[in-house]
Amino acid sequence: MAFEIERIELVIFDWDGTVMDSVGRIVSAMQSAAQLTELPVPSDHSVKQIIGLSLDLAFSTLFPAMTAAQHQRLFEHYREQYVERDPTPTPMFAGAEALFLQLRQQQKRLAVATGKARKGLDRIFAETGLAHYFDTTRCADDAKSKPDPDMLLQILAETRLHPEQALMVGDTSHDMLMAQQAGIPRVGVTHGVHGIEVLSQFQPLAIVDNLPQLQRLFTQPAVTLPL
Template identity: 55%
Template sequence: MANMIKDYKLIIFDWDGTLMNSIDRIVSSMQNAAILSQLTKPSVEHVKEIIGLSLPAAVTTLFPDNSAEQTMALVAQYKHQYVEVNNTPAPLFNDAIALLTRLQQEQKLLAVATGKGRVGLERVFQATQTGHFFHASRCADEAKSKPHPDMLLSLLDELNVPKSQAIMIGDTSHDLKMALTAGIDSIGVTFGVHDREVLSEYNPRAIVDSLTELQPLLLS
């Protein structure tokens, strides 16, 4: 694990659970939204399983019997809880800024592929002052939901990078399955949603336990 895997031109990050420690806030916001919508409170484990999906897909997965109107109402309630009500901290993970800075210094192309909507991603870019690191991004309201490869293929096309020179970094099966389906390499991180056993099912080039471990894999 001490040596660079490959000299990738483009490094694509998931956001929640990979760069930002926002899982507890997502879980509690979804649980509160369900209660306020008079639905059965989903378990922590069930909510974690939908992190990374687009919000409509996530809500439909959690509550498959909901009508379209109920789904959209719950989506709206979740957004209200996450943005305006919930004060659970959602900081960047340790060494996120240091890693992004080092990659930028080495003139790597950086991108984000996230289950967040565009408004949500721009909000956290502003809050964390990280938007300047990224050359492109794709959000759940701009492409098909993970694990469909649409986000990645669109980023490759925009940045004119072949599949062989790109890698996806994420914490969920949705991220790594998306990469596998798109035909690009991936690295799994264990400090988000899924553990090493789950991530290993999608043939990542490596699995790491911290962002600090990523740097020697991505840089010589």
């Protein structure tokens, strides 16, 4: 399959599990929050499947029978656990900033489409100093939850680009389906939640194991990639 780098003007990144290695903290924070809310504690696998969704959709998927009061308590406990109490590290994946720098040097525009709340992404940008790489971002507060294509359609409208001029990079089926529904080419990354067997179902241009591999795809104007 031809991966025509020159046609791509905008690269859109998911965040958790794609750019930041935060899956472990999301899982443990969600399990702790469930326990504190006196809800059934979900398995690691179950929590991983909701990563990338907005919190409201994630909660209703994991705990379909919970009450409105439990929902509010769960939200408060999860936010406290994730931001303040859970010690699980959340480093950037190796090669993330080098990739952003290279893409900017190649005159690519960058964006983020994440299930994080705006407050959460702003906090991460403040901690990492990475905000200047991105032209625009969409968070759970701004659009319908993945896999609805609303986030990506908003980004395309703002940047005045066509779907074929953009590329979505993500680690979950939610990212791939969102891009597929928006008509945007996509690349899957296996170092997050889903492996090749899931990501390949959404006809990505390529599937890579890490960000340095993705960076190498942008070193030539066109390259043919086997899936």
